[in-house]
Amino acid sequence: MNNSPQPIEFTINSGGYLSGSARVPGDKSISHRAIMLGALAEGQTPVTGFLAGEDCLATIAAFRAMGVHIDGPDEQGRVVVDGVGLRGLRSPNAPLDLGNSGTSMRLMAGLLAGQGFDVTLHGDASLSRRPMRRVTQPLALMGAHIETAEEGRPPLQIKSTQQLQGMDYALPMASAQVKSCLLLAGLYAKGRTCIAEPAPTRDHTERMLQGFGYPVQVDGARICIEGGGALKATPIDVPADISSAAFFLVGASIAEGSELVLEHVGINPTRTGIIDILKLMGADIELRDRREVGGEPVADLVVRAAPLTGIAIPEALVPLAIDEFPAVFIAAACARGRTVLTGAEELRVKESDRIQVMADGLQALGIDAQPTADGMIIEGGQLQGGDIQSHGDHRIAMSFAMAALRASGPIRIHDCANVNTSFPGFVSLARTAGLEISQTPSSADTAEKRA
Ligand SMILES: O=C(O)C1=C[C@@H](OP(=O)(O)O)[C@@H](O)[C@H](O)C1
Numbered sequence: 001m002n003n004s005p006q007p008i009e010f011t012i013n014s015g016g017y018l019s020g021s022a023r024v025p026g027d028k029s030i031s032h033r034a035i036m037l038g039a040l041a042e043g044q045t046p047v048t049g050f051l052a053g054e055d056c057l058a059t060i061a062a063f064r065a066m067g068v069h070i071d072g073p074d075e076q077g078r079v080v081v082d083g084v085g086l087r088g089l090r091s092p093n094a095p096l097d098l099g100n101s102g103t104s105m106r107l108m109a110g111l112l113a114g115q116g117f118d119v120t121l122h123g124d125a126s127l128s129r130r131p132m133r134r135v136t137q138p139l140a141l142m143g144a145h146i147e148t149a150e151e152g153r154p155p156l157q158i159k160s161t162q163q164l165q166g167m168d169y170a171l172p173m174a175s176a177q178v179k180s181c182l183l184l185a186g187l188y189a190k191g192r193t194c195i196a197e198p199a200p201t202r203d204h205t206e207r208m209l210q211g212f213g214y215p216v217q218v219d220g221a222r223i224c225i226e227g228g229g230a231l232k233a234t235p236i237d238v239p240a241d242i243s244s245a246a247f248f249l250v251g252a253s254i255a256e257g258s259e260l261v262l263e264h265v266g267i268n269p270t271r272t273g274i275i276d277i278l279k280l281m282g283a284d285i286e287l288r289d290r291r292e293v294g295g296e297p298v299a300d301l302v303v304r305a306a307p308l309t310g311i312a313i314p315e316a317l318v319p320l321a322i323d324e325f326p327a328v329f330i331a332a333a334c335a336r337g338r339t340v341l342t343g344a345e346e347l348r349v350k351e352s353d354r355i356q357v358m359a360d361g362l363q364a365l366g367i368d369a370q371p372t373a374d375g376m377i378i379e380g381g382q383l384q385g386g387d388i389q390s391h392g393d394h395r396i397a398m399s400f401a402m403a404a405l406r407a408s409g410p411i412r413i414h415d416c417a418n419v420n421t422s423f424p425g426f427v428s429l430a431r432t433a434g435l436e437i438s439q440t441p442s443s444a445d446t447a448e449k450r451a
């Protein structure tokens with residue numbers, strides 16, 4: 001985990017294009033869930049394609065600290081989880097450090113709320129600023145006892161509770177993390193837990209529970225689970241993360257002469273908002289060889305450069321592309337005309353305030369980008385070179401790296417160490433695809449200093 005990140009900077013020369021083929025690392029959401037459900041299952045869960053990024057490694061470390069034997073990940077992303085069953089976790093000796101990962105903290109809050117032992121969850125400076133009442137309040141309705149720091153921020157002190165109660169709950173915001181948190185608590189609850197979503201969000205938890213043989217009833221926007229069952233171990237094949245592919249979809253779309261194949265990308269319909277948004281802007285993206293892998297749809301994506309036009313982004317697509325907006329904003333800056341995003345206030349409570357930080361960065365590169373309470377208005381134009389503050393947010397750093405393809409001068413991006421939370425190997429993969437990117441200190445220096 002990245003407790004004292006090195007001050008890593010990216011420098012990207014302007015111009016160029018992307019070509020060849022690439023497989024980006026495994027899906028972060030699915031990798032977290034594979035460890036969590038594998039740990040609670042009966043039997044051994046073999047995982048392939050696991051994302052060895054710091055967020056998912058933090059989830060592995062947390063379950064090891066609760067007595068779960070986990071082998072890996074090895075170089076090929078293979079992990080084997082020896083499940084301990086729903087009642088087999090042990091009280092950890094120390095607070096669990098979840099690093100930068102909101103997903104780990106919110107899902108684990110639900111999973112641990114009914115365990116019958118005390119446990120504390122904490123994380124880095126960014127995670128310590130993120131709102132947790134969205135999970136602690138509904139969990140309290142189920143009978144959980146969780147104390148937070150001021151204003152509902154982490155750390156979370158979860159007190160021993162033997163038996164939660166099922167409930168009916170309407171989510172106040174479209175959040176897969178809150179939905180998943182409550183479904184995982186529902187495994188430990190008496191009776192049924194039903195969650196109603198205001199809009200569809202990623203459904204990996206529902207799919208994977210079913211893959212582990214645990215019934216989940218999905219009726220439109222209402223998802224129900226009955227407590228007291230059992231999970232049976234099953235192999236998980238993690239597809240490449242569409243959220244990581246997104247940087248390359250944007251990069252290849254904006255850089256003339258690009259043609260890039262992104263292999264084995266997860267195209268679960270609750271995640272493909274980025275493809276829909278880019279296509280509405282005029283992008284040339286083809287889905288080849290669609291197939292299903294372990295309950296999740298997958299395809300190879302072929303993307304070619306195309307002239308983009310600004311659009312009003314349909315609000316229904318917002319939850320389906322929630323992590324991709326930093327990249328979408330770069331596409332909008334390179335498009336002809338105006339792009340307007342509304343209904344995306346959730347972007348303000350991610351690893352950084354992604355509306356403000358992206359607007360600041362775009363303005364630093366000479367683009368007219370006006371932040372609003374719930375989105376942004378961007379006038380496409382000529383990007384200049386310049387300095388970008390990523391505020392330690394991995395997706396901000398990777399998005400501005402792609403902007404260099406269309407900038408008139410080099411771009412230097414500060415505070416990039418957290419790219420390793422979701423995309424280890426980003427710099428070398430981007431370089432292979434054609435981006436003239438370097439990082440300081442170099443990865444070799446960084447590895448030496450950490451050793
Ligand atoms: O459930 C998940 O794995 C995630 C849900 C989303 O968060 P919210 O539920 O807060 O929208 C997303 O931003 C995050 O990267 C991963």
Ligand SMILES: C=C(OP(=O)(O)O)C(=O)O
Nearest residue numbers: 100101102103323350351
């Ligand atoms: C918001 C993100 O992750 P998390 O909430 O897990 O920190 C992200 O990866 O963009």
